[in-house]
Amino acid sequence: MNEILIGNIIHAPKFGTLEILSRGYMVLNDGKIAGLYKNEAEIPANYTANAIKHDFGDKLILQAFCDTHLHAPQYPMLGMGMDLPLLEWLNTYTFNTEAHFANTEFATKCYTALANKMIRNGTTRCCTFSSLHRESTNILMRIFEKVGLTGFVGKVNMDRNSGDILTETTEQSKTETLKWLDDCADLKYIKPIITPRFTPSCTNELMDFLGKLANERNLPIQSHLSENTSEVAWVRELHPDCKQYWESYKKYGLFNDRTVMAHCVHSDERERQAMIENGVYVAHSPDSNINLISGIAPVRKMMNEGVHVTLASDIAGGSHLEMYHVLTDAIKASKGKKIQTDYTDEFLTVAEAYYLATTGGAKFFGGGDGFAIGDELHAIVIDDSDFSQPVRELTLRERFERSFYLMQEHNITDVFSAGRKVI
Amino acid sequence: MNEILIGNIIHAPKFGTLEILSRGYMVLNDGKIAGLYKNEAEIPANYTANAIKHDFGDKLILQAFCDTHLHAPQYPMLGMGMDLPLLEWLNTYTFNTEAHFANTEFATKCYTALANKMIRNGTTRCCTFSSLHRESTNILMRIFEKVGLTGFVGKVNMDRNSGDILTETTEQSKTETLKWLDDCADLKYIKPIITPRFTPSCTNELMDFLGKLANERNLPIQSHLSENTSEVAWVRELHPDCKQYWESYKKYGLFNDRTVMAHCVHSDERERQAMIENGVYVAHSPDSNINLISGIAPVRKMMNEGVHVTLASDIAGGSHLEMYHVLTDAIKASKGKKIQTDYTDEFLTVAEAYYLATTGGAKFFGGGDGFAIGDELHAIVIDDSDFSQPVRELTLRERFERSFYLMQEHNITDVFSAGRKVI
Numbered sequence: 001m002n003e004i005l006i007g008n009i010i011h012a013p014k015f016g017t018l019e020i021l022s023r024g025y026m027v028l029n030d031g032k033i034a035g036l037y038k039n040e041a042e043i044p045a046n047y048t049a050n051a052i053k054h055d056f057g058d059k060l061i062l063q064a065f066c067d068t069h070l071h072a073p074q075y076p077m078l079g080m081g082m083d084l085p086l087l088e089w090l091n092t093y094t095f096n097t098e099a100h101f102a103n104t105e106f107a108t109k110c111y112t113a114l115a116n117k118m119i120r121n122g123t124t125r126c127c128t129f130s131s132l133h134r135e136s137t138n139i140l141m142r143i144f145e146k147v148g149l150t151g152f153v154g155k156v157n158m159d160r161n162s163g164d165i166l167t168e169t170t171e172q173s174k175t176e177t178l179k180w181l182d183d184c185a186d187l188k189y190i191k192p193i194i195t196p197r198f199t200p201s202c203t204n205e206l207m208d209f210l211g212k213l214a215n216e217r218n219l220p221i222q223s224h225l226s227e228n229t230s231e232v233a234w235v236r237e238l239h240p241d242c243k244q245y246w247e248s249y250k251k252y253g254l255f256n257d258r259t260v261m262a263h264c265v266h267s268d269e270r271e272r273q274a275m276i277e278n279g280v281y282v283a284h285s286p287d288s289n290i291n292l293i294s295g296i297a298p299v300r301k302m303m304n305e306g307v308h309v310t311l312a313s314d315i316a317g318g319s320h321l322e323m324y325h326v327l328t329d330a331i332k333a334s335k336g337k338k339i340q341t342d343y344t345d346e347f348l349t350v351a352e353a354y355y356l357a358t359t360g361g362a363k364f365f366g367g368g369d370g371f372a373i374g375d376e377l378h379a380i381v382i383d384d385s386d387f388s389q390p391v392r393e394l395t396l397r398e399r400f401e402r403s404f405y406l407m408q409e410h411n412i413t414d415v416f417s418a419g420r421k422v423i
Numbered sequence: 424m425n426e427i428l429i430g431n432i433i434h435a436p437k438f439g440t441l442e443i444l445s446r447g448y449m450v451l452n453d454g455k456i457a458g459l460y461k462n463e464a465e466i467p468a469n470y471t472a473n474a475i476k477h478d479f480g481d482k483l484i485l486q487a488f489c490d491t492h493l494h495a496p497q498y499p500m501l502g503m504g505m506d507l508p509l510l511e512w513l514n515t516y517t518f519n520t521e522a523h524f525a526n527t528e529f530a531t532k533c534y535t536a537l538a539n540k541m542i543r544n545g546t547t548r549c550c551t552f553s554s555l556h557r558e559s560t561n562i563l564m565r566i567f568e569k570v571g572l573t574g575f576v577g578k579v580n581m582d583r584n585s586g587d588i589l590t591e592t593t594e595q596s597k598t599e600t601l602k603w604l605d606d607c608a609d610l611k612y613i614k615p616i617i618t619p620r621f622t623p624s625c626t627n628e629l630m631d632f633l634g635k636l637a638n639e640r641n642l643p644i645q646s647h648l649s650e651n652t653s654e655v656a657w658v659r660e661l662h663p664d665c666k667q668y669w670e671s672y673k674k675y676g677l678f679n680d681r682t683v684m685a686h687c688v689h690s691d692e693r694e695r696q697a698m699i700e701n702g703v704y705v706a707h708s709p710d711s712n713i714n715l716i717s718g719i720a721p722v723r724k725m726m727n728e729g730v731h732v733t734l735a736s737d738i739a740g741g742s743h744l745e746m747y748h749v750l751t752d753a754i755k756a757s758k759g760k761k762i763q764t765d766y767t768d769e770f771l772t773v774a775e776a777y778y779l780a781t782t783g784g785a786k787f788f789g790g791g792d793g794f795a796i797g798d799e800l801h802a803i804v805i806d807d808s809d810f811s812q813p814v815r816e817l818t819l820r821e822r823f824e825r826s827f828y829l830m831q832e833h834n835i836t837d838v839f840s841a842g843r844k845v846i
Contacts, residue, residue, distance in 0.1 A: 075811050076811055076812055076813045077813065077814075078810070078811050078825065078828070078829060079810075079825035079827075079829045080817075080821050080824055080825050081824075082754070082773065082824065082828070083772045083773055083824075096814070097814050106814070109812065110811075110812060113811060114811070117811075290755045290758050290759060291758070293758045293761055293770065295762055296759070296762060319751070319828040319829075320828070320829075328742070331505070332713045332714070335713050335714070335716045336719070336759045336762075336763075338716055339713075339718055339759075339763065340759075343716075347716065349506045350505065350506055387501070387502075388498050388499055388501050388533075388536060388540075389499060389532065389533060390499045390500065391499045391500075391519070391520050391523040391529070398503050401502065401503055401504075401505065402501065402502035402503050404502075405501070405503075405505070405742040406501060406742075406743075
């Protein structure tokens with residue numbers, strides 16, 4: 001089946017580079033991008049025959065967002081406890097909240113609301129932490145798949161240092177993880193990802209098991225790295241044989257080109273070099289990092305060095321799941337970094353932040369450059385007609401920029417995920 | 424006429440202190456607050472007789488917001504040009520945009536949209552820069568008054584260094600200012616404020632005229648102070664007789680307890696001391712300061728020292744006029760300051776930021792502490808029932824906190840301004 005999307009198409013094939021097609025044409029063949037054309041005459045005849053047309057008029061057709069790090073069971077605590085220090089926040093809110101996901105009925109209700117909120121706000125690909133509960137994780141995956149989300153969800157593994165209310169034995173953790181992989185084997189769009197919560201909450205035995213499992217079954221991996229300085233010091237105590245935090249993952253086979261590590265705020269040059277050499281992705285979570293006063297990740301420096309940076313909401317350390325907010329948060333955080341470094345580090349432009357929120361993240365899910373030929377379409381359609389009236393006709397580049405600053409859920413009129421129109 | 428408002432009342436009589444009345448009662452007498460009561464039995468009988476009841480059920484009744492610095496004619500450029508350096512931003516966007524307000528038809532359309540957006544988002548008191556155009560300034564004031572806003576609007580004065588497109592002679596500036604004061608003399612809720620754009624854009628002759636005028640007619644004053652370092656250096660060149668920026672206002676009688684100065688990012692201890700001694704208010708604009716990479720104002724330090732700090736959107740340096748966003752921006756900026764100062768400066772709590780966005784600003788408009796007896800009511804009513812479902816019943820303190828992080832326009836169901844229900 002051929003489809004033709006018509007509208008103002010803007011995508012970011014490279015970091016910092018936008019391709020803008022004013023009233024351009026995108027041809028889909030069975031949901032996969034077959035070509036982008038500046039005008040109708042350019043489209044090959046075999047594509048136009050019997051094609052279904054979606055004419056979006058003067059609206060903007062943008063790449064959909066990738067959220068490469070979020071905690072689904074923290075959705076009920078969004079925007080709360082932001083005055084608390086990290087450890088008190090974890091103990092008062094996080095662990096207590098996650099513990100409720102032993103209740104599958106509550107999980108179903110909460111995850112349905114979350115999934116709808118994400119897809120309606122234009123996130124179509126995600127890397128998500130569930131809780132340690134196998135059943136609720138399975139529920140989460142099925143709900144995500146049903147609303148049209150794609151990507152990875154992981155049952156969390158945590159067999160130490162996790163408080164009384166939310167823990168599992170090493171043996172339980174192993175057994176439940178294997179069962180969970182069986183549970184979700186039939187899913188098409190939402191796949192499992194190996195998820196040690198972070199080094200301090202996993203015994204060496206469990207880390208070893210998870211590393212081997214990921215390796216045997218070729219599974220991706222997600223965890224946390226160098227979020228704040230006391231955590232970094234703690235890992236040093238727990239793994240005196242490791243010079244740096246990342247090595248506590250590396251030695252168990254949990255640090256490779258299928259790995260995404262959240263935060264990396266305090267990763268120095270050596271740790272960043274290790275990420276480049278091992279092909280590890282960074283899930284930069286600017287809103288969470290400022291809320292929890294973790295620091296500001298040196299993202300512009302990372303990009304210059306060649307680190308794979310992606311963007312993430314990290315709810316509920318982050319207080320919003322809308323990736324257009326996270327995109328502007330990333331710009332603002334990079335400006336904060338510029339101030340912090342006495343105007344040495346450069347800031348992220350809108351085009352650069354858009355790349356990180358879309359193409360940068362998409363690569364972790366196997367995507368190509370921007371709206372790449374052969375990729376299943378992930379796109380959102382923006383109606384910006386209710387934004388403040390400008391004094392003159394705006395360029396598409398200007399409309400593109402202000403969309404991210406002014407967009408709200410209702411401005412996203414259509415969402416395509418993995419080639420399917422899901423909103 | 425007596426009215427009784429019933430709901431969950433939360434106000435900030437002091438910096439950092441909340442008073443929370445669960446299903447409390449607020450009595451209004453002709454729009455003025457007559458009393459707050461924990462239960463109906465406490466209310467004096469003469470108040471309950473013939474009183475009109477507004478029962479808001481489980482909703483939150485909060486203080487309405489004060490926005491102490493915004494540029495109304497920059498509304499059309501909201502969220503644009505954020506990648507540009509300050510001077511290019513001013514020349515490409517700001518001056519060109521403001522110049523369009525020579526057109527009163529355009530002004531009417533734009534200001535109507537702005538005024539509605541502000542009041543619907545819970546701002547009821549504001550200090551607003553218009554453009555230099557007398558007629559459009561008059562239009563702006565009348566539209567603000569009509570939708571229920573209160574506070575001050577100033578015709579901007581700028582007779583040098585303002586580009587070719589947007590300037591006035593010293594004589595024009597004086598004459599038009601006097602005419603404008605006559606134009607708006609009949610207004611009740613929106614009053615004039617003397618508005619030298621900032622020291623570099625006003626000749627000494629004009630500054631002298633404006634200072635005398637403000638003094639003779641007892642008018643308030645608004646301007647900019649120490650926003651960025653190159654501006655500070657420029658003022659030093661222009662006024663070699665002034666040790667510091669603030670003195671260029673002081674020497675013309677433009678720096679007193681009816682003055683609000685935007686930004687003060689780079690005000691050192693001596694300048695802050697001068698603000699305290701002269702009773703000057705600071706309009707802290709966290710979003711604008713990060714967008715334009717001006718720096719992060721040391722707000723927590725200012726509060727410790729006794730500076731009057733208020734909050735401001737500063738659109739369109741700021742990219743949103745919703746003061747609940749500015750409130751969380753202020754918290755995040757203070758956390759950025761904590762990071763920048765190696766964890767020395769403390770951050771603003773939610774209760775503290777709420778004070779700044781409400782009571783702190785209200786003082787500039789003659790308001791008392793929180794919902795103070797005798798004050799005309801400025802309040803908003805929040806329906807938070809569509810926020811993410813929590814795992815347990817939340818305390819009012821928790822609902823209060825997350826409101827600011829999660830609120831959107833539709834969550835504000837009612838707005839009271841100067842004792843009148845305007846939404």
